[in-house]
Amino acid sequence: MRRIIVTLLAAALAAGGLGACGGDGDDGGGPGGGTLRRVPSQYRSIQAAVDAARPGDLVLVSPGVYREAVTVETPRIVIRGLDRTRTILDGEFRRENGIRVVGADGVAIENLTARHYTANGFFWTGVRGYRGSYLTAIRNGDYGVYAFESTDGLIERSYAAGSPDAGFYVGACYPCRTVVREVLSEWNGLGYSGTNSGGDLYVIDSVFRDNRVGVVPNVGTYEPCFPQRRTTIAGNLVHSNNNGRSDAIATAQLALGNGILVAGGIGNVVVRNRVVDHDITGIGLVPMPEEDPRVVRSADLGRCERRPPAEVLDVAEDALPDTLLWPVLDNEVRDNAVSDSRLADLALATLGTTPTPDGGNCFAGNEAATTAPTDLQTKAPCGGRPSGDFDAGALDVGALIARDKPPTVPYREVQLPDPPPLRNMPRAATAPARPATKAPRFPDLSAIRVPAPPPR
Amino acid sequence: MSPSAGRRASSGVAVAVGVGLAGALVALAACAGGGGGGAGRPSVAGYRAVPLSPGPRVRVEAIDNRFVPGRIKVRAGTRVEFRNAGRNDHNVLPIDGGGFRLDVEDFPPGAQASFRFARDGVYRYYCSLHGTARRGMIGVVIVVP
Numbered sequence: 001m002r003r004i005i006v007t008l009l010a011a012a013l014a015a016g017g018l019g020a021c022g023g024d025g026d027d028g029g030g031p032g033g034g035t036l037r038r039v040p041s042q043y044r045s046i047q048a049a050v051d052a053a054r055p056g057d058l059v060l061v062s063p064g065v066y067r068e069a070v071t072v073e074t075p076r077i078v079i080r081g082l083d084r085t086r087t088i089l090d091g092e093f094r095r096e097n098g099i100r101v102v103g104a105d106g107v108a109i110e111n112l113t114a115r116h117y118t119a120n121g122f123f124w125t126g127v128r129g130y131r132g133s134y135l136t137a138i139r140n141g142d143y144g145v146y147a148f149e150s151t152d153g154l155i156e157r158s159y160a161a162g163s164p165d166a167g168f169y170v171g172a173c174y175p176c177r178t179v180v181r182e183v184l185s186e187w188n189g190l191g192y193s194g195t196n197s198g199g200d201l202y203v204i205d206s207v208f209r210d211n212r213v214g215v216v217p218n219v220g221t222y223e224p225c226f227p228q229r230r231t232t233i234a235g236n237l238v239h240s241n242n243n244g245r246s247d248a249i250a251t252a253q254l255a256l257g258n259g260i261l262v263a264g265g266i267g268n269v270v271v272r273n274r275v276v277d278h279d280i281t282g283i284g285l286v287p288m289p290e291e292d293p294r295v296v297r298s299a300d301l302g303r304c305e306r307r308p309p310a311e312v313l314d315v316a317e318d319a320l321p322d323t324l325l326w327p328v329l330d331n332e333v334r335d336n337a338v339s340d341s342r343l344a345d346l347a348l349a350t351l352g353t354t355p356t357p358d359g360g361n362c363f364a365g366n367e368a369a370t371t372a373p374t375d376l377q378t379k380a381p382c383g384g385r386p387s388g389d390f391d392a393g394a395l396d397v398g399a400l401i402a403r404d405k406p407p408t409v410p411y412r413e414v415q416l417p418d419p420p421p422l423r424n425m426p427r428a429a430t431a432p433a434r435p436a437t438k439a440p441r442f443p444d445l446s447a448i449r450v451p452a453p454p455p456r
Numbered sequence: 457m458s459p460s461a462g463r464r465a466s467s468g469v470a471v472a473v474g475v476g477l478a479g480a481l482v483a484l485a486a487c488a489g490g491g492g493g494g495a496g497r498p499s500v501a502g503y504r505a506v507p508l509s510p511g512p513r514v515r516v517e518a519i520d521n522r523f524v525p526g527r528i529k530v531r532a533g534t535r536v537e538f539r540n541a542g543r544n545d546h547n548v549l550p551i552d553g554g555g556f557r558l559d560v561e562d563f564p565p566g567a568q569a570s571f572r573f574a575r576d577g578v579y580r581y582y583c584s585l586h587g588t589a590r591r592g593m594i595g596v597v598i599v600v601p
Contacts, residue, residue: 071588073588073590073591096585102587102588102591102592103587103590103591103592104591119585125521125586125587125592125593126587126591126592142544148520148521148586149521149522172520172521195520220543221519221541222519222520222541222542222543223519223520223521223542224519224522249543292566294517294519294541299525300524300525
């Protein structure tokens with residue numbers, strides 16, 4: 001009986017919460033509020049509730065295992081689980097996406113787990129305004145949390161493990177106006193990946209550990225909005241990304257053993273991260289080798305795109321290079337604490353792709369014992385001119401690429417560790433619905449500190 | 457829709473799609489009113505601003521996760537070649553019917569296939585992995601006489 005009373009009380013509080021939502025003009029719920037749609041008591045499936053929902057509504061999902069793939073095309077709704085770890089969408093290795101938001105602006109997803117999907121746990125595409133909070137994505141076949149051609153987003157307080165591509169991904173947007181903060185990404189191919197994304201894009205205050213490679217802004221003609229540019233990576237703990245027992249896409253396999261690797265990116269800022277224990281580099285700046293690039297037609301260039309390298313712009317199909325090297329340019333690496341890297345704590349390799357040996361990239365104020373080339377912070381200082389011999393102590397990138405890499409392990413078979421304790425969304429039963437109708441608040445970088453070392 | 461369809465696997469080897477399939481495609485096109493202009497379908501007139509792509513063969517690339525170009529206008533009889541130039545799987549599914557379709561297993565990264573668009577009309581399509589029939593990864597072939 002006590003349990004019934006508690007349940008009824010929770011329901012009443014939830015209804016009250018929605019009423020409060022109606023009066024909160026700042027959260028986008030709008031005057032009058034939305035409708036509470038409960039799963040499974042009112043709707044047998046999450047999809048049924050989503051299909052019935054109108055902008056401003058809250059779909060509130062009780063604990064249980066939901067064997068479905070949800071597509072959202074209604075803007076400004078909120079989908080929330082009552083209990084993060086016990087409200088589970090299960091793809092059973094035969095459904096593609098846990099929740100997929102297609103062209104519906106302002107959709108927020110909160111406090112849910114998505115596991116065992118063949119593609120992605122949570123996926124937004126073509127939206128302006130999105131938010132994922134208190135999400136858990138485990139053992140999904142592409143990405144854990146995936147935001148594509150979407151802007152004005154916030155991904156926060158979420159966890160992703162066991163995806164062969166990235167645990168967290170923000171790609172094909174410029175300017176993205178997006179913040180990724182307080183996430184934990186482990187046992188993925190890449191902890192974070194951002195292809196062709198940037199412009200008010202912040203990856204901050206998060207932990208990337210035990211992936212094949214940690215944090216990788218990267219570039220290619222195979223997605224819109226090239227080149228990759230202007231992402232800020234700050235205040236993260238990035239450690240032990242040498243995990244050869246995970247699944248991995250080709251890029252992740254190739255880049256095994258690097259903490260933060262800017263691959264062919266431009267104008268990124270890497271500041272006040274702690275980067276520890278990597279087989280290759282702690283923080284590396286390298287050109288991005290894109291195999292089998294495509295011809296890019298000037299007439300097809302989109303608003304978010306800059307002209308790509310001449311080798312692929314308006315050329316004949318048979319004139320394409322087998323591999324296109326995207327140069328790494330004008331990145332700033334400052335005030336990071338980098339240690340225990342087997343080859344180099346800091347590394348820069350331009351491979352002749354830039355007009356100057358430093359490519360406009362600079363390093364300053366970093367705690368680092370080893371660099372490649374040697375004395376990198378002296379040779380490529382921020383605010384100064386490059387000088388010295390960039391060949392002395394340079395990385396042998398060819399040898400690194402040719403190194404034997406551990407084979408991938410199919411994501412269904414990876415021996416994942418149990419997730420750490422994961423915080424539930426506070427007041428999940430009663431908190432007002434807050435669709436993602438505004439750009440997130442961008443961080444004050446001056447307030448971000450180097451995080452503490454990982455526990456031994 | 458024309459009976460002719462061709463496919464090239466990622467290895468670059470041209471493979472003809474069977475005549476039986478091609479025949480079925482013709483039948484499908486007939487059933488779907490492949491000439492375009494059926495009830496609820498957009499009309500060619502709505503796409504005046506799309507420039508005409510000349511030549512007997514025009515390529516559309518499926519990159520991640522968009523068709524490039526997303527809209528093409530061609531003369532009737534043009535062969536449209538779809539190529540997966542992305543790193544992800546995609547498919548090409550007609551929205552309004554018509555005799556062209558590429559399922560995921562037929563269209564991995566690097567694969568390509570072509571279809572001849574014989575009759576004028578508007579042929580919309582989408583990738584169901586990265587869109588729906590209304591939003592997301594959508595494209596259209598506008599065929600004019």
